[in-house]
Amino acid sequence: MxxxxxxxxxxxxxxxxxxxxxxxxxxxxxxxxxxxxxxxxxxxxxxxxxxxxxxxxxxxxxxxxxxxxxxxxxxxxxxxxxxxxxxxxxxxxxxxxxxxxxxxxxxxxxxxxxxxxxxxxxxxxxxxxxxxxxxxxxxxxxxxxxxxxxxxxxxxxxxxxxxxxxxxxxxxxxxxxxxxxxxxxxxxxxxxxxxxxxxxQKLRLPRSPMPYVIGTVALCCMIPEGAVLDWAAVYLKRELGASLSLAGWGFAACSGTMAVMRFLGDGLRRRLGAVRTLRLSAMAAIAGLGLAGMAGSAGWAIAGFGLAGLGIANMVPIAFSAAGNLPGMARGVGLSVVTMMGYSGMLFAPGSIGFLAEHVSLASIYAGLAVLLLVPLSLSHLVAAADFEARE
Missing domain, CATH: 1.20.1250.20 (MFS general substrate transporter like domains)
Structure with a gap:
């Protein structure tokens, strides 16, 4: 039965x-x-x-x-x-x-x-x-x-x-x-x-810190994604001397590798578990953004953005899955907190980066975003709620 x-x-x-x-x-x-x-x-x-x-x-x-x-x-x-x-x-x-x-x-x-x-x-x-x-x-x-x-x-x-x-x-x-x-x-x-x-359950903001901590993970993951979307072309053209046709490949490399890795991500998560997958993803994204920020040519920067896309791809889906499976919490409430916090990074980061770019180089900003990803790396053990299945 x-x-x-x-x-x-x-x-x-x-x-x-x-x-x-x-x-x-x-x-x-x-x-x-x-x-x-x-x-x-x-x-x-x-x-x-x-x-x-x-x-x-x-x-x-x-x-x-x-x-x-x-x-x-x-x-x-x-x-x-x-x-x-x-x-x-x-x-x-x-x-x-x-x-x-x-x-x-x-x-x-x-x-x-x-x-x-x-x-x-x-x-x-x-x-x-x-x-x-x-x-x-x-x-x-x-x-x-x-x-x-x-x-x-x-x-x-x-x-x-x-x-x-x-x-x-x-x-x-x-x-x-x-x-x-x-x-x-x-x-x-x-x-x-x-x-x-x-x-x-009463509908109120969660008292448990977990949704906010996982929301911080999502926030730190989506800020770099927004930074690549809005500023990669400007960085390649203005600071690395790329042509207009080449400058568009910064975001294209990142979005392309993200799409591929997202289709591979579920299998990786089944084999490695959510925590290990998030850690490996964070390390790849850190290496990619660091490479993009320290690149001496447009080609190396584009390669860095592509590597960053491989890492960023599965970090937010794992955070969302963990938020929806937090014990003792209505899934819609926890998930809405994490979603709001994550997407606020996409909303407010581009303008903040534009302000910073008037005072420091975009290369320094991308290197700084690599350091920011140390936050989700250090909090990766908290996404274990996304593991609800036996690993292959």
């Missing part, structure tokens, strides 16, 4: 894995579609970099406002209920941004866009944790790999579509395609309902 129940749970988890992986991809497509959208908005609205920076800030603030609300919904109603709602809502704001006629309406639409994407992020990470529990196998890293592929597709194809079809048709096409994919995937989600004990 017990074996039959476990078999049914595993089968349901198989369909659930397909569904949640597809939703990670859809979320990535929407996030990636924002990258080519921003310069088009700047031209359409006649705004400069300073105002555009405020729009980027509105995107992040929307995420930070909605994330804890969705975390509470996960704790009360389950991750699949929250994900169904947020996935549907996330399909709409990109089109609102596209159609908004003026700066203030665009700002509101961008805030909603960030909020829906951030809320969907919390819900789909929580559902991925539920699938991991049902299948007794790690899937979080590959889910983030699908997100990376979606982001690359959204950014790469988005610019081509806008150049060929225009901003409005691009918005309509992305909204339609993502909407159809979401409609197909949602019925296949793993049903994940909280236990009576979890529903009975």
């Amino acid at each position: 017990r074996a039959g129940m476990m078999s049914r749970a595993y089968a349901a988890g198989g369909a659930g894995r397909l569904a949640v992986s597809g939703l990670f991809f859809c979320n990535g497509v929407l996030v990636g579609s924002w990258a080519p959208k921003l310069p088009v908005l700047m031209q359409r609205l006649g705004i400069g970099e300073a105002v555009a920076g405020l729009l980027v800030l509105a995107l992040g603030l929307g995420s930070l406002v909605v994330m804890p609300l969705v975390g509470a919904m996960v704790a009360r109603r389950g991750s699949d209920a929250a994900l169904r709602l947020m996935a549907v809502l996330a399909c709409l704001p990109l089109l609102l941004v596209t159609l908004a006629p003026g700066l203030w309406t665009v700002a509101v639409a961008v805030f909603l866009f960030g909020g829906m994407l951030g809320g969907m992020d919390v819900a789909m990470n929580a559902n991925a944790v539920a699938v991991e529990r049902a299948r007794r196998r790690a899937i979080m890293s590959s889910c983030h790999g699908f997100w990376s592929l979606g982001a690359m597709a959204g950014a790469g194809l988005g610019g081509m579509l806008m150049a060929g079809l225009g901003e409005t048709r691009h918005g309509l096409m992305v909204t339609l395609l993502v909407g159809l994919a979401v409609a197909w995937l949602l019925p296949r989600l793993l049903h994940d309902r909280p236990s009576a004990a979890e529903r009975g």
Whole structure:
């Protein structure tokens, strides 16, 4: 009887894995579609970099406002209920941004866009944790790999579509395609309902320090990712004399190795365990950022960013998986804390690095980020909650 129940749970988890992986991809497509959208908005609205920076800030603030609300919904109603709602809502704001006629309406639409994407992020990470529990196998890293592929597709194809079809048709096409994919995937989600004990818990900020400590791990891992995304090209061009065509390979090397390693990460975690995988990942990221910061040529810096991507790839998925499996805590609450802390690094780090870069070199900043990763390395023993399966 017990074996039959476990078999049914595993089968349901198989369909659930397909569904949640597809939703990670859809979320990535929407996030990636924002990258080519921003310069088009700047031209359409006649705004400069300073105002555009405020729009980027509105995107992040929307995420930070909605994330804890969705975390509470996960704790009360389950991750699949929250994900169904947020996935549907996330399909709409990109089109609102596209159609908004003026700066203030665009700002509101961008805030909603960030909020829906951030809320969907919390819900789909929580559902991925539920699938991991049902299948007794790690899937979080590959889910983030699908997100990376979606982001690359959204950014790469988005610019081509806008150049060929225009901003409005691009918005309509992305909204339609993502909407159809979401409609197909949602019925296949793993049903994940909280236990009576979890529903009975008061929804409040956790008193245990563990979510905040693991959130610090996620924060320290996502700051370097944001630093490479926003500043690698500037570093290569300004400080290492790279051509414009070569400068883009800094982030490309990092994102490419991240995507590959995320698809390999679940297998590594099964063989080595979450703690050892995080330690090895942190050491690779430290070596990569150190190499990038000390490089004497663009080629060595690009190689360093690629090595850093290998390390950064699985650190955040392990932190999220650990947060969703903390004992004695509703998974949505702990996960929302860690997600908020992690993504705040992506939100605030680029601006802070821009300020620092006026006073010190970007080479020194990347070397400093390598030192920052000593924090998650020293705290790696605390992600043992992500180990819930027998190692191969």
